[in-house]
Amino acid sequence: MIKTNKKPITIITGCLGSGKTTLLRELLKEPQLQNNTAVIVNEFGKVGLDHHLLKKADEKTTLLKGGCICCNNREDLENELKSFLSMDHNKEAAINRIVIETTGMADPAPILFTILTNPLLQHHYYIDSVVVTVDTKNGMLHMKNNPELIKQVIVADKIVLTKTDISTTTEKEMLIQQLKRINPSCEILEAVHGNIDFDDLKGDYRQLSRTVAEKEIPDLESKNHYSSTIQSISFTFHNPLDWTAFGLWLSALLHANGEDILRVKGLLDVGEEGPIVLNGVQHIIHPPEHLDTWPEEEHHSHLVFILRTIQPSEIERSLKAFQYFLGTNIDVLELNAAL
Numbered sequence: 001m002i003k004t005n006k007k008p009i010t011i012i013t014g015c016l017g018s019g020k021t022t023l024l025r026e027l028l029k030e031p032q033l034q035n036n037t038a039v040i041v042n043e044f045g046k047v048g049l050d051h052h053l054l055k056k057a058d059e060k061t062t063l064l065k066g067g068c069i070c071c072n073n074r075e076d077l078e079n080e081l082k083s084f085l086s087m088d089h090n091k092e093a094a095i096n097r098i099v100i101e102t103t104g105m106a107d108p109a110p111i112l113f114t115i116l117t118n119p120l121l122q123h124h125y126y127i128d129s130v131v132v133t134v135d136t137k138n139g140m141l142h143m144k145n146n147p148e149l150i151k152q153v154i155v156a157d158k159i160v161l162t163k164t165d166i167s168t169t170t171e172k173e174m175l176i177q178q179l180k181r182i183n184p185s186c187e188i189l190e191a192v193h194g195n196i197d198f199d200d201l202k203g204d205y206r207q208l209s210r211t212v213a214e215k216e217i218p219d220l221e222s223k224n225h226y227s228s229t230i231q232s233i234s235f236t237f238h239n240p241l242d243w244t245a246f247g248l249w250l251s252a253l254l255h256a257n258g259e260d261i262l263r264v265k266g267l268l269d270v271g272e273e274g275p276i277v278l279n280g281v282q283h284i285i286h287p288p289e290h291l292d293t294w295p296e297e298e299h300h301s302h303l304v305f306i307l308r309t310i311q312p313s314e315i316e317r318s319l320k321a322f323q324y325f326l327g328t329n330i331d332v333l334e335l336n337a338a339l
């Protein structure tokens with residue numbers, strides 16, 4: 001147990017769709033995180049969905065908009081962390097722990113750098129633990145295609161293997177071997193659907209004195225680490241959509257372009273009381289989740305794609321060609337977000 005007045009920061013990072021939000025949603029149910037914990041979520045583009053899902057559990061959830069936390073959004077992070085300090089005078093409202101969920105392609109190094117080198121932040125906060133979720137099913141593929149994952153694993157204190165329930169023993173063993181090669185000192189844990197104790201993810205006293213040098217942070221100066229082939233597009237639908245027709249359209253799209261559709265996420269109005277949460281990671285569409293109620297006042301469907309090599313306009317054309325069958329009007333909210 002660390003004895004300090006500094007506030008611990010837990011950073012949850014990991015590849016697109018590896019289970020960061022699922023993990024965080026479960027953790028926020030723990031009594032120790034119900035009060036006085038602030039959650040900072042960073043997502044691609046201007047349309048974030050994860051913070052809607054988290055908001056129900058924790059009202060102090062902030063979405064950092066306008067770019068990735070590790071490239072063009074570090075000042076926002078700094079300001080957000082500083083703003084929590086102003087709540088310290090009120091014991092009940094004071095924030096005593098921060099959890100940051102980064103985008104799926106974030107390089108955690110610049111985030112650590114921001115917190116570890118700003119004198120004010122350094123005085124009030126410490127990095128308790130860098131937790132990296134790794135999708136056991138897609139992990140080897142992610143490792144091959146996403147250099148960001150390697151950087152995440154390098155700085156990880158704890159790796160949480162997710163989706164072990166849908167992976168084979170061989171997939172898991174090969175992945176563990178590979179992870180140990182990259183970061184031999186890292187603790188590797190498992191969590192199916194985010195089922196893990198927060199205590200297991202906490203750091204130990206040694207992290208309190210962690211410095212930039214100790215963390216061997218790579219690529220501090222990189223402004224933007226993304227490959228230019230990665231783009232995103234988001235849509236909004238104003239009326240409920242036909243879920244069966246949508247499923248057909250999406251299956252055909254993934255069948256044709258699965259490798260190039262890195263991620264699809266949606267909060268969809270299908271004419272029921274609450275929305276459906278849609279989650280796809282490359283070829284895999286996870287079982288959709290029905291929410292009882294909408295997390296926000298506004299009940300419009302949102303759909304976000306993160307793409308590699310395939311043009312966002314192709315998705316738009318394909319979706320619009322299907323519009324009649326979906327029974328709703330489609331607007332493009334954001335196209336070609338600079339990732």
Ligand SMILES: Nc1nc2c(ncn2[C@@H]2O[C@H](COP(=O)(O)OP(=O)(O)OP(=O)(O)O)[C@@H](O)[C@H]2O)c(=O)[nH]1
Pocket residue numbers: 014015016017018019020021022023050103104162163164165166191192193194263265278279280281286287
């Ligand atoms: N079977 C299975 N599915 C999981 C597990 N963990 C997460 N998922 C599913 O994986 C999908 C993606 O999970 P998220 O938690 O949204 O992933 P994320 O890392 O937050 O995604 P981004 O924010 O887009 O990077 C969802 O459908 C989850 O229900 C797990 O342990 N087992």
